[in-house]
Amino acid sequence: MIIQTEIDSSEERGWATAKQLAEALPYIQIYDREIVTIKYGGHAMGEAETARIFASDIVLLKLLGIHPVVVHGGGPQISAMLGRAGVKSTFIDGLRVTDDATMEIAEMVLSGAVNKEIANWITQAGREADVRGVGLSGKDAGLITVEKATRIKRDPDSMIEQVVDLGFVGEPKNVDDKLLRTLIDDPNHDYVPVIAPIGVSDDGHTFNINADTVAGAVAGKLSAKRMLLLTDIAGVMDENKNLIRQMTISEAKGLIESGVAVGGMIPKLETAIMAVEAGVEAVVILDGRRPHAMLVELFTEHGAGTLIQADPI
Numbered sequence: 001m002i003i004q005t006e007i008d009s010s011e012e013r014g015w016a017t018a019k020q021l022a023e024a025l026p027y028i029q030i031y032d033r034e035i036v037t038i039k040y041g042g043h044a045m046g047e048a049e050t051a052r053i054f055a056s057d058i059v060l061l062k063l064l065g066i067h068p069v070v071v072h073g074g075g076p077q078i079s080a081m082l083g084r085a086g087v088k089s090t091f092i093d094g095l096r097v098t099d100d101a102t103m104e105i106a107e108m109v110l111s112g113a114v115n116k117e118i119a120n121w122i123t124q125a126g127r128e129a130d131v132r133g134v135g136l137s138g139k140d141a142g143l144i145t146v147e148k149a150t151r152i153k154r155d156p157d158s159m160i161e162q163v164v165d166l167g168f169v170g171e172p173k174n175v176d177d178k179l180l181r182t183l184i185d186d187p188n189h190d191y192v193p194v195i196a197p198i199g200v201s202d203d204g205h206t207f208n209i210n211a212d213t214v215a216g217a218v219a220g221k222l223s224a225k226r227m228l229l230l231t232d233i234a235g236v237m238d239e240n241k242n243l244i245r246q247m248t249i250s251e252a253k254g255l256i257e258s259g260v261a262v263g264g265m266i267p268k269l270e271t272a273i274m275a276v277e278a279g280v281e282a283v284v285i286l287d288g289r290r291p292h293a294m295l296v297e298l299f300t301e302h303g304a305g306t307l308i309q310a311d312p313i
């Protein structure tokens with residue numbers, strides 16, 4: 001038996017949903033046929049339910065006329081597998097020092113497990129409308145060419161600078177967007193590229209790349225309207241641990257130099273700076289563990305997380 005009060009409250013919810021949808025129209029128009037690059041971090045993946053909601057939201061973006069391009073991480077998942085194999089990992093400025101054994105496992109986890117899983121979640125979530133996730137790594141169709149990354153460390157006492165060798169860690173040198181454009185522009189299919197952060201050097205060797213860095217390089221090459229970095233924290237925090245709602249790229253550089261941003265936040269801010277300099281309109285760092293974080297950011301007035309933009313001219 002369905003009673004009248006149930007009908008009333010469900011009807012009210014229906015009117016509220018319709019109102020919210022109508023209020024989103026200006027934002028839906030802003031992003032119409034624009035590319036939005038989404039970095040889905042290993043920490044943000046979390047629970048199966050959160051991942052399912054992420055995939056459904058990606059399908060929703062595609063059906064609303066946006067072109068989402070997903071770049072994923074998998075740092076915690078690589079660490080867990082390395083732990084099981086008894087291989088120790090060290091990080092320098094948020095980058096995993098990668099020897100042969102580490103590279104083999106990182107590729108297995110990123111390209112083999114995580115990439116295919118995310119592509120499949122999207123395909124499953126988009127079944128009714130035939131939206132399909134397409135899993136790629138930088139090795140497919142020459143998507144990402146890298147050069148070896150290095151870091152310079154200064155000894156605080158002697159001030160002597162030393163080049164630190166990170167092993168098979170790459171910096172993207174070129175993103176070949178031909179395949180991505182073919183997928184995005186296909187008039188008959190709704191494909192969503194899902195990219196694993198693996199690249200190839202000119203001599204054909206496989207390199208591990210920080211996923212934030214890949215997202216920035218891909219967003220820059222595609223002149224994305226937005227790059228969203230989904231992570232495990234509400235956004236960028238200031239020295240008092242308060243959320244910074246907005247900042248310029250100069251302010252982002254300041255946070256790295258002053259040591260307020262450390263560890264995994266360094267590659268995020270570096271990639272945000274590079275992406276904005278390459279023409280991406282804005283980068284947002286936000287908590288991907290919160291259900292529907294991307295929708296709040298893209299389709300509501302206040303947005304979510306920390307927005308990073310160019311300095312005012």
Ligand SMILES: Nc1ncnc2c1ncn2[C@@H]1O[C@H](COP(=O)(O)OP(=O)(O)O)[C@@H](O)[C@H]1O
Nearest residue numbers: 041042043231232233236237260261262264265
């Ligand atoms: N100023 C800062 N504001 C916010 N987070 C920071 C800051 N400095 C360092 N972090 C750290 O960066 C982490 C996010 O980077 P990381 O763990 O690499 O995320 P992901 O796996 O999503 O790429 C946060 O959980 C936090 O511990």
Ligand SMILES: CC(=O)N[C@@H](CCC(=O)OP(=O)(O)O)C(=O)O
Nearest residue numbers: 042073074075095096209210211
């Ligand atoms: C060179 C380097 O550090 N590569 C990363 C690639 C994965 C990644 O970036 O994953 P998250 O975004 O989940 O941290 C790593 O080996 O962990």
